[in-house]
Amino acid sequence: MEENVTREDLRQFGIMLLDRIRSIIAETSPKNSEVSPPEWLKSKSVRQMLDLSAGSVQNLRISQKVRFKKVLGSYYYNREDLLNLFKDEPVAQAQ
Secondary structure, three states: OOOOOOHHHHHHHHHHHHHHHHHHHHHHOOOOOOOOOOOEEEHHHHHHHHOOOHHHHHHHHHOOOOOEEEEOOEEEEEHHHHHHOOOOOOOOOOO
């Protein structure tokens, strides 16, 4: 017995296939898609986050109020130290 496939059959199959693919993707994607913020921030991000000038960020580094790292000419600052700047707790010394 020979059966002909119609355009409507193909359309329904396509819709069913797309629905199945979407459900598989939804099942396998992580539920907590929250991205944790980076531990170390570049100078530009620090200036934007705290609304500081480049000189003020440099003063924080020189006075050792925040930990920093220099990588290939760019300075990276510890996020936790920056957030603790406005608390009364002492901050660890720079490396």
